[in-house]
């Protein structure tokens with residue numbers, strides 16, 4: 001179970017938080033780590049509601065703000081983050097997990113509409129969310145007691161932003177974009193006391209990787225060549241995210257932390 005020894009006080013926002021994937025594990029991990037103001041969003045309102053209930057099971061005192069919407073929609077992203085700030089009057093942690101993966105497809109077989117939708121969610125959605133979160137973190141607020149920083153953003157990229165695999169060019173490129181956007185925002189906002197990092201998961205057991213038989217088949221070689229030869233769990237990724245959010249990571253800036261069972265070293 002993901003949690004931290006040090007408490008994460010303040011307010012957090014998590015995108016892609018519905019269901020049983022990485023975002024939901026992060027949202028629950030924040031609740032276990034003592035965070036009592038948690039805003040969650042996802043395109044799926046049913047699974048988002050399930051995450052809300054799971055958070056309240058962990059700690060009924062948590063103020064949970066949930067609002068479903070499309071992360072690729074600028075109006076939704078901006079209004080959601082405005083609502084978060086008006087409810088909590090601050091933003092200390094932001095974790096951008098919303099993302100999609102298409103079934104294996106080589107470039108000449110990929111319709112432009114699929115390419116655009118994938119990038120609208122993975123790259124544009126993370127960019128829109130980061131922009132709204134940076135705006136909120138830059139607003140005047142009382143720093144948390146003992147804190148040296150205004151906020152911490154963690155974007156979920158992928159091992160496939162660092163290395164490539166067959167029939168996933170658009171996905172790999174969308175995740176490489178997130179890694180370098182993370183570095184650039186880390187440079188631009190360090191002087192404001194905001195840390196920006198990303199986590200690059202390997203193959204993790206979530207609905208994204210386990211729902212389609214075609215996907216399970218396509219990912220098997222990636223699991224087999226990673227030294228640890230297994231899928232990771234959403235909680236193993238959430239633990240890395242919570243660490244990067246925390247004051248224990250106070251000198252880590254613009255980093256892409258791989259959580260991949262050794263895949264990218266092989």
Ligand SMILES: NC(=O)c1ccc[n+]([C@@H]2O[C@H](COP(=O)([O-])OP(=O)(O)OC[C@H]3O[C@@H](n4cnc5c(N)ncnc54)[C@H](O)[C@@H]3O)[C@@H](O)[C@H]2O)c1
Nearest residue numbers: 016021022042043070071097098099158201203204206208
């Ligand atoms: N599972 C893996 O092996 C793996 C590996 C590397 C990176 N990732 C990344 O981790 C993140 C989380 O993925 P996951 O594995 O937990 O999969 P998941 O499918 O369980 O979670 C993704 C969530 O994003 C939501 N989402 C999809 N489109 C959206 C949209 N337009 N607006 C808002 N929300 C939307 C989905 O409803 C879902 O709840 C993704 O960015 C994914 O690319 C996953």
